[in-house]
Amino acid sequence: MSALPQTDNQTAGERAAARRLNLRDAGWLAAPAVLLLAAVLVYPLAIIVLRSFTEPEPGLQNYIWFFGSSVNMAVLQRTFVLSGWVTLASLICAYPYAYAMTVVGKNLRLILILCVLVPFWLSGVVRTLAWVILLQDSGVINSFLRGLGLSPVKLIRTQLGVVIGMTQVLLPFMILPIYSVMKGIDTRLLQAARSLGAKPWRAFLQIYVPLSLPGIYAGAIIVFILSLGFYITPALLGGPRSTMLSSLVQNQVLSLLNWGRGGAMGVVLLVATFILLAIAAPLMRQKHTQTRREK
Amino acid sequence: MNATNKSAGASIDIRKASKRYGKFVALRDLDLSIRPGEFMTLLGPSGSGKTTTLNLIAGFTEVSSGSLEIGGKSVLGLPSHKRNIGVVFQHYALFPHMSVGRNVAYPLTLRGISGAEREGKVRHALDMVKMADFAHRYPNELSGGQQQRVALARALVFDPPLLLMDEPLGALDKKLREWLQLEIKRIHRELGTTFVYVTHDQEEALVLSDRIAVFNGGQVEQIGTGRELYDNPATLFVGRFIGESTVLRGKADIVGGDTVVSIAGTKIVASGKISGQAAPVILLRPERAVLHRPGTGVVDGENRLSGIVEEAIYVGSGSKYDIRLKDGTTAVVRSPLGAPEFAIGDTAEIVFRPGDVTLLADDASADITLT
Numbered sequence: 321m322s323a324l325p326q327t328d329n330q331t332a333g334e335r336a337a338a339r340r341l342n343l344r345d346a347g348w349l350a351a352p353a354v355l356l357l358a359a360v361l362v363y364p365l366a367i368i369v370l371r372s373f374t375e376p377e378p379g380l381q382n383y384i385w386f387f388g389s390s391v392n393m394a395v396l397q398r399t400f401v402l403s404g405w406v407t408l409a410s411l412i413c414a415y416p417y418a419y420a421m422t423v424v425g426k427n428l429r430l431i432l433i434l435c436v437l438v439p440f441w442l443s444g445v446v447r448t449l450a451w452v453i454l455l456q457d458s459g460v461i462n463s464f465l466r467g468l469g470l471s472p473v474k475l476i477r478t479q480l481g482v483v484i485g486m487t488q489v490l491l492p493f494m495i496l497p498i499y500s501v502m503k504g505i506d507t508r509l510l511q512a513a514r515s516l517g518a519k520p521w522r523a524f525l526q527i528y529v530p531l532s533l534p535g536i537y538a539g540a541i542i543v544f545i546l547s548l549g550f551y552i553t554p555a556l557l558g559g560p561r562s563t564m565l566s567s568l569v570q571n572q573v574l575s576l577l578n579w580g581r582g583g584a585m586g587v588v589l590l591v592a593t594f595i596l597l598a599i600a601a602p603l604m605r606q607k608h609t610q611t612r613r614e615k
Numbered sequence: 616m617n618a619t620n621k622s623a624g625a626s627i628d629i630r631k632a633s634k635r636y637g638k639f640v641a642l643r644d645l646d647l648s649i650r651p652g653e654f655m656t657l658l659g660p661s662g663s664g665k666t667t668t669l670n671l672i673a674g675f676t677e678v679s680s681g682s683l684e685i686g687g688k689s690v691l692g693l694p695s696h697k698r699n700i701g702v703v704f705q706h707y708a709l710f711p712h713m714s715v716g717r718n719v720a721y722p723l724t725l726r727g728i729s730g731a732e733r734e735g736k737v738r739h740a741l742d743m744v745k746m747a748d749f750a751h752r753y754p755n756e757l758s759g760g761q762q763q764r765v766a767l768a769r770a771l772v773f774d775p776p777l778l779l780m781d782e783p784l785g786a787l788d789k790k791l792r793e794w795l796q797l798e799i800k801r802i803h804r805e806l807g808t809t810f811v812y813v814t815h816d817q818e819e820a821l822v823l824s825d826r827i828a829v830f831n832g833g834q835v836e837q838i839g840t841g842r843e844l845y846d847n848p849a850t851l852f853v854g855r856f857i858g859e860s861t862v863l864r865g866k867a868d869i870v871g872g873d874t875v876v877s878i879a880g881t882k883i884v885a886s887g888k889i890s891g892q893a894a895p896v897i898l899l900r901p902e903r904a905v906l907h908r909p910g911t912g913v914v915d916g917e918n919r920l921s922g923i924v925e926e927a928i929y930v931g932s933g934s935k936y937d938i939r940l941k942d943g944t945t946a947v948v949r950s951p952l953g954a955p956e957f958a959i960g961d962t963a964e965i966v967f968r969p970g971d972v973t974l975l976a977d978d979a980s981a982d983i984t985l986t
Contacts, residue, residue, distance in 0.1 A: 512704060512710075513721070515696070515701070516721055516722035516770075517699070517722050520694075520696070522725070527710055531711065
């Protein structure tokens with residue numbers, strides 16, 4: 321049999337490399353954003369880090385205090401655990417929703433996108449106050465339960481209430497990255513899998529879900545990190561047993577005017593976040609999960 | 616997958632199958648029988664129903680009415696994952712998150728085949744398409760032709776009795792396409808599997824197929840070998856779709872059992888006559904006529920049509936001429952090496968015998984569909 325002709329097509333990887341600009345040519349495109357970040361983020365952050373080591377006097381006493389307090393450690397642990405629950409709850413709500421957005425018609429998709437974005441445009445305080453009305457002991461949910469003859473549930477000022485409220489507030493940050501990855505998945509691959517003998521649910525789990533993983537990772541990291549630093553919702557919906565780290569920071573800085581200790585807590589949270597990102601980054605850099613619809 | 620373990624191909628029987636999408640009728644009363652082990656090509660322009668037919672066989676859509684049997688058993692209502700049919704798509708449809716090896720192993724895993732048996736079958740299938748060295752690569756590291764060869768291996772690795780291909784070479788350039796056509800033909804010969812191949816490219820159909828079903832407007836116009844379709848087209852559409860041709864139209868009369876058509880003032884005789892009410896037209900193949908200078912080489916009983924040479928192209932094995940007739944029709948003639956040569960603007964006479972043309976019923980829709 322004859323040999324393969326020389327005029328074979330380029331691979332997708334070669335085409336992508338040909339499009340890439342180097343840093344020197346493209347760097348100025350990022351300049352405005354870099355300058356803004358330097359002014360409003362890097363500079364204040366540097367001050368906070370500095371004060372955590374220098375106030376009231378130079379040394380590590382703020383960190384020794386933080387790690388030495390069992391209350392602080394419990395709050396740190398609770399912050400991570402609650403953030404984990406919020407991330408999981410968001411994922412469970414967001415995945416089917418994002419999938420629905422990819423399969424419905426144009427008009428219904430617009431409505432679904434609006435349903436995500438409208439609460440996004442409302443202030444977090446307004447949304448959290450709405451949850452206070454819904455969740456309080458004499459609120460809508462408990463009135464409804466009572467109407468059904470069921471016993472009321474304690475929701476306000478509990479961790480469950482905090483998770484519910486935070487999940488709702490953060491849901492768009494989970495839905496949008498998952499949707500953006502899902503809409504690039506070629507659903508004809510599912511047809512191909514079925515022709516090879518895969519039952520529909522198996523094709524979905526083995527082909528579709530793995531291809532949607534980059535969206536899941538991106539959404540989960542955004543939601544988890546935002547949860548770690550969340551302030552308003554836990555403060556309004558939570559009770560003393562659901563205090564998160566941001567409330568302690570607020571207490572130290574604004575009530576006790578102790579910038580050193582507040583700064584130390586912020587640094588701990590920041591470092592923990594960086595460690596988490598370092599763990600998650602290799603997962604997100606999956607080389608071959610990119611898929612694009614042709615035509 | 617050598618001559619000793621040839622798997623028996625499956626037959627396909629489609630009877631009175633119709634497929635409607637709302638008001639649009641994609642297929643109307645389709646009858647199609649494909650023999651075990653046959654290479655059948657479904658050929659037609661876009662929207663003619665050939666891909667719909669393939670999707671029905673694959674189980675991606677269901678018939679609105681009619682019957683469909685594969686290997687003698689009705690498959691109506693049977694979902695595609697239970698049909699055990701290999702399918703190759705135009706868009707390759709390799710799973711981007713799996714290596715070539717895992718892509719090809721996937722249908723085996725689904726069938727509970729594992730370990731050394733699976734490894735062996737994967738290697739064998741990749742060997743067959745000459746991609747064994749690429750097992751650890753990922754699809755986006757391969758060119759289009761390589762991806763399609765992997766897709767072919769994946770569709771054949773579980774020894775299906777039937778392989779469906781939907782314009783598998785449509786996205787590839789000409790050289791690669793021609794090479795892969797020969798590869799597909801070789802694999803079909805080796806396996807004995809029934810192949811059903813969809814294309815709109817009549818040359819590809821002629822290269823590959825045992826038989827060709829020509830689709831038009833949701834129906835099969837004619838089924839036959841390439842030679843049958845070319846030499847004896849049943850309809851004007853088939854005659855025009857397969858190969859090059861010139862259609863000569865004019866007022867027709869029946870004289871002594873033959874048909875005489877008046878074209879640009881010249882009486883042209885064609886052997887026989889057509890049945891039915893439609894007006895007859897003459898279909899002339901480019902190599903069935905020769906060109907003469909006006910008044911030379913006259914033989915009694917031959918038709919002669921005068922025209923002006925509009926285009927003359929040297930094609931190695933001879934020359935190809937476009938001749939403009941007085942009524943505005945452009946006729947295509949291929950003359951062999953050694954035949955008289957003409958330049959653009961020369962007057963030439965197209966000469967052919969009454970038995971060298973095909974008489975067909977006129978069908979204006981053939982022009983619309985093809986242009």
